[in-house]
Amino acid sequence: MRLIDFAARTISPEAIRAAGFDGVVAYVSRSRPGANLGAKPLTRDYADALRAAGLHIVSNYQFGKPGSAAAPSDFRRGFDGGVADARTALQLHEAAGGPDTAPIIFSIDEDIDLATWNRTAVQWFRGITSVLGVERTGIYGHSRACAWAIQDGVVGHSSTPGRRWAWQTRAWSFGVTEPAAVLFQRVIDTPSNPGPLVGGIRVDVNDVLAADFGQWDRSASPTAALASASAAAVAMPPFTESTEIRSPYHSSRGGTRVLWFALHTEDGNSGSARNLARYLSDNERRVSYHYTVDDDGKVFNIVDTDRTANSVLDPGNPKTINLAFAGSWANWSRERWFDRMRHGIDVAAWIAVRDARRYGLQPRVISPDEARRGITGITDHNGVRIATGRGTHTDVGPGFDWGYFIEKVNAFAAMTAPQPTPPGAAPHPGFTVASGETGPEVALIQDRLNTAAGAGLLVDGEFHSVTERAVTDYQRSRGLRPDGRVGARTWAILFDGSDATAPSDGRRDGGVVDFGAYYLVGGSCSGGPEGLASAEAAAAQDEAASVPATA
Structure with missing residues (x-):
């Protein structure tokens, strides 16, 4: 299925049909000063004609343009601009007959970098979500912008599993695709590479990547689908937990309070939680974790969580509970994580919340900066490294989908408690x-x-x-x-x-980490965790390779 987008003027539904296209991404934004774009904004009459012809409609907002003095890129107006733009988009969407369940996609039509995203663009989206809510907010942009929006939790969910309201453009993506996108702008009309002519107008062409791509006429509303997905998300993931294999490499916490539940990659090919547990029960480097987990839902608790495991460098060891994904690597891409460890991630989120409750930690993901300030919660080896200033390892790496993991953690943490x-x-x-x-x-x-x-x-x-x-x-x-x-x-x-009415002691903090400010450097563990906090052990570690930061 393919959709077209265009702004110069409207194209008859018959011409769109005759050209073999299935719908349009239509603008619920006004024409900027001096542009005189005839297809902006989408009108009720034109929307009705498109729908009568059996064509799909997806709503998109873009008023400004890069380099325009009168109307620069919309996202550059920050939070307050996002509030104003969302109100305008919603009014025009509703005036055209758009349903109150359909998302509206907001455009970042230029090659922004991570610093610009963190400084300005994510704030614009937060302004938008303050009006529309996250679940009705989508993004248009290059692959990295889409990924940042997903990681920062500012775009909603399609009812198609694993998909988000992301419309990725081929421009500035350098051949990388966002696996959660619902639309992909494959043909971009430019002077050097004109798009196809439809009804006498050059258009952009978009591939549809999901059954639910944000179209107005989706039979199952995204809201209902989300409710169903949310209900499924809070179900305890199936797994078996065993203490059959135990590691001798542990010690007393010495009265030190547990602060963090930390995730790790193996950076090895053990192939299963059992095999990794066996290795950790007998290895020359005396390395251990509290848990190993694999994608089959097998969990081995090889060190009692009341004891210290040899997983990071001191002073981090007595402050952490540590879980390793068996057979995982810190250089895995997001796609590889989902292909090989999606269920394992679900299980890890459940165990992290469970143990956070047991040890009085906040059952939420925290940033490395929060960890550095002594705030309790769920992080990874990289977060512990930054918090303690010790070590070189940066797993779980930049390909780990923190957005997905946070969703799971938050869902499990918010599970309806039994009635008092x-x-x-x-x-x-x-x-x-x-x-x-x-x-x-x-x-x-x-x-x-x-x-x-x-x-x-x-x-x-x-x-x-x-x-x-x-x-x-x-x-x-x-x-x-x-x-x-x-x-x-x-x-x-x-x-x-x-x-019955005694006040809470405040330990049940449900705050959400600001992943726009989450500094996570990717790298490789190069053969395992840092383990024992000795100079000899530290010297034995290979330096982790640094890769560009993500959101």
Whole structure:
């Protein structure tokens, strides 16, 4: 399927059909001063004629033009400009008969670099999303601009799996394609390479890459599709977790608080979580992680998370919980990550949120700069390197789709919690509930502590050290013996209803990282993690190769 875009004047629907095209990307923007572009803005009469002929319509906004003194590129007006442009686009879209479920694509029609994106363009998009919402916002631009918009979470989702509201132009993309795009501008009308003539007008030609590409007449609305996708997204990903293989390379945290859950690449070809776990249980460099995971949903917990693994250089080791993607490489492209580790990424997001709850971390992705300031959360080896100033490794690398991972983390962190247990509705189980217990009694305690004391616990039915600390804190606050065990007296006071409105302690921070400011340098681990924090171990590491930053 192919669409055309044009601005000089309208083209009859019959001519578009006769030329073999299936629809148009139409402008819901006015003609800039002096341009006299007859196809701007899209009118109700013309839109009705296109639809009557069975042609699809996608809405696009572009008023300014690079180099125009009277109307320079729209994105250069920043946040306030984005607000104004979104309001104009929405008014013109609705006046032309556009549905309230269809996205509007906003254009970056020049070769911007990352600095310009971070400084200005992403702010323009944030202004747009403040009016339209993210799910009705799309981008037109080169491959990198599309990727930055996706990573920064300023464009919405198609109902076609893995696709976003991205219309990529061939211009300035240097042969690189954005795998999440729904449209690709393959033919660009220029004086040196004219586009085809349709109804006497030179046009651009666009390939349709998804069943849901933002067209007005999509039978299943993007909003409904998103709701369905969101429901699926919050389902726990299937995986099996084993402690069958254990690593001897661990030590006490020495009272150091865990600050970060860190992702790693293997930079090796183990092929499975099991094989990597076996290597980490017996290797000369004494390297270890807490978890290995693969795309088959196999997870090996080879070091107890209450202990320190040898995954990064000190002082990072005692501050981190570490997970490695088996068989992964820091130089993987975004496409390779999705082809070989998409399910593994889902599982990693689930485990990261689970352990963040267990250890009182923020269940969200944080930037390296936030990590450097001691803010807790989920990051990668590169983030730990920047935070501590130690090491050279920059995995998981620039090809890792942080936008996708953040979506998963946020979805799992926001999963609807069980309804609070009504006071007095839970009879004492007849035994003391303590560390190491699992089951519904533990889940009841965790749920009640969240309600009564704002504990911020993951309600997983597992009585780990974080739950024990929450019980101890609660007991102290109520004048009970602070032993971290829930006997009959603690149970009675916890469930008698007197604490139903206790305030939260603020540990459940749901903030979203600003990926416009997320400095992530790509590179290679060159054979594994940095491991032991000794001069000998550090000297054994190969220098990580630096590649250009991404958003």
